[in-house]
Amino acid sequence: xxxxxxxxxxxxxxxxxxxxxxxxxxxxxxxxxxxxxxxxxxxxxxxxxxxxxxxxxxxxxxxxxxxxxxxxxxxxxxxxxxxxxxxxxxxxxxxxxxxxxxxxxxxxxxxxxxxxxxxxxxxxxxxxxxxxxxxxxxxxxxxxxxxxxxxxxxxxxxxxxxxxxxxxxxxxxxxxxxxxxxxxxxxxxxxxxxxxxxxxxxxxxxxxxxxxxxxxxxxxxxxxxxxxxxxxxxxxxxxxxxxxxxxxx
Amino acid sequence: xxxxxxxxxxxxxxxxxxxxxxxxxxxxxxxxxxxxxxxxxxxxxxxxxxxxxxxxxxxxxxxxxxxxxxxxxxxxxxxxxxxxxxxxxxxxxxxxxxxxxxxxxxxxxxxxxxxxxxxxxxxxxxxxxxxxxxxxxxxxxxxxxxxxxxxxxxxxxxxxxxxxxxxxxxxxxxxxxxxxxxxxxxxxxxxxxxxxxxxxxxxxxxxxxxxxxxxxxxxxxxxxxxxxxxxxxxxxxxxxxxxxxxxxx
DNA sequence: GTCTATAACCGGATAGAC
DNA sequence: GTCTATCCGGTTATAGAC
Numbered sequence: 001x002x003x004x005x006x007x008x009x010x011x012x013x014x015x016x017x018x019x020x021x022x023x024x025x026x027x028x029x030x031x032x033x034x035x036x037x038x039x040x041x042x043x044x045x046x047x048x049x050x051x052x053x054x055x056x057x058x059x060x061x062x063x064x065x066x067x068x069x070x071x072x073x074x075x076x077x078x079x080x081x082x083x084x085x086x087x088x089x090x091x092x093x094x095x096x097x098x099x100x101x102x103x104x105x106x107x108x109x110x111x112x113x114x115x116x117x118x119x120x121x122x123x124x125x126x127x128x129x130x131x132x133x134x135x136x137x138x139x140x141x142x143x144x145x146x147x148x149x150x151x152x153x154x155x156x157x158x159x160x161x162x163x164x165x166x167x168x169x170x171x172x173x174x175x176x177x178x179x180x181x182x183x184x185x186x187x188x189x190x191x192x193x194x195x196x197x198x199x200x201x202x203x204x205x206x207x208x209x210x211x212x213x214x215x216x217x218x219x220x221x222x223x224x225x226x227x228x229x230x231x232x233x234x235x236x237x238x239x240x241x242x243x244x245x246x247x248x249x
Numbered sequence: 250x251x252x253x254x255x256x257x258x259x260x261x262x263x264x265x266x267x268x269x270x271x272x273x274x275x276x277x278x279x280x281x282x283x284x285x286x287x288x289x290x291x292x293x294x295x296x297x298x299x300x301x302x303x304x305x306x307x308x309x310x311x312x313x314x315x316x317x318x319x320x321x322x323x324x325x326x327x328x329x330x331x332x333x334x335x336x337x338x339x340x341x342x343x344x345x346x347x348x349x350x351x352x353x354x355x356x357x358x359x360x361x362x363x364x365x366x367x368x369x370x371x372x373x374x375x376x377x378x379x380x381x382x383x384x385x386x387x388x389x390x391x392x393x394x395x396x397x398x399x400x401x402x403x404x405x406x407x408x409x410x411x412x413x414x415x416x417x418x419x420x421x422x423x424x425x426x427x428x429x430x431x432x433x434x435x436x437x438x439x440x441x442x443x444x445x446x447x448x449x450x451x452x453x454x455x456x457x458x459x460x461x462x463x464x465x466x467x468x469x470x471x472x473x474x475x476x477x478x479x480x481x482x483x484x485x486x487x488x489x490x491x492x493x494x495x496x497x498x
Numbered sequence: 499g500t501c502t503a504t505a506a507c508c509g510g511a512t513a514g515a516c
Numbered sequence: 517g518t519c520t521a522t523c524c525g526g527t528t529a530t531a532g533a534c
Contacts, residue, residue, distance in 0.1 A: 049519050194470040221443040298502050
């Protein structure tokens, strides 16, 4: 049973075929959405057989994985100038989030689906899931950068957790954006505008000695809880379980 | 084209058949999960034909709708004693959330799927979606009750928004719970324990005059944003669109 | 209006030959 | 690595019975 060469040895030709399939899929997803795009259409557009498409991507969902990577790369690129220019925490945060919305806009319809898959813990696409740990780490790292490059003073205990908190906040923004039907997603941009200011004020408040007890309580809770919330059952060493996702979809 | 009698005229016999199908589905979902449960199996377990099952439930997803209703009814029931007994805000909130976890526990595996569907704005199951507005309203109403029955003093502007905020908080708890693989979902219970205390402290702080400007800014943002975040395109009056969910799934 | 039975369509996924 | 053939299950359609 030759499994798909997900991260495994890749020949140059295989690599090219794989890329062609992914590109075809992303193009169709963007043009028609996810459901309307059949694996058969993807295969045809890529000029390969249906079976061959499945050789490279174990399921239709796995094709979405390529989207995450692409999306984050685009985001990094768009955020670069902001991070280079701004030193104010709020300005950095705001710029990075708006960059996220900008780069995601062409995929708005499609992103809804992503969020659906992302909420399913069994899905390999779930950002909490081990397989996507990489994507999540990178997103958190970006928030760490937002913070590190700012002149804001943040208590050490909070600073350790803040990037993760900001990432969760970013997820919330994206969730709103996904549901946002306003023209040009204007309301999402307003939301970023408003809430980044609030976040900045809260972070500033966190240094207030009067609020130290509360801050410490919050950080302690985070510490206790942050031990990988998705520490799900390890996959049995040396092989896939008998059926993949045997129970839930 | 006779459509399914969703809210429409129901004869007693039809009502009974409908209930039998739903019960069969919920049982199978709970026992085997969603994917593993075929519509054919549901029909067989309910003692009806496949066609008949589709006569009552337009799609497999629609069966999930029954779950929301059942789940909330169970929650209300379990929360009743707590709400009758406790007057302390934090105790009420904690009791209600733990009741939610308790009543949801048998459906833990299955609930993951629900969350997947819930994140999809096109899905009729999405709690933000109009079709489920009812379910959401009820959940928010429960939180309003948590607040109203408590002796806590909350500034009026915040009090108006707090039930919704608490509901979002509840959603976050559920999201964590869905991903919680600890035995007996112990970590989720700890999370409720810890965070309800933090929430109570925050609510108490909200009355502090020193923090009034921040509170007002937050409430104003909420007011501006709360104008139905999912005000998606109205469905064309007088009929279903040509294809349902033509683009996204 | 409620229901059965059956056949068919469609698309995701798999098996096994080349 | 790639293909063709096939399976499986959600969904639809039809035709008719109570």
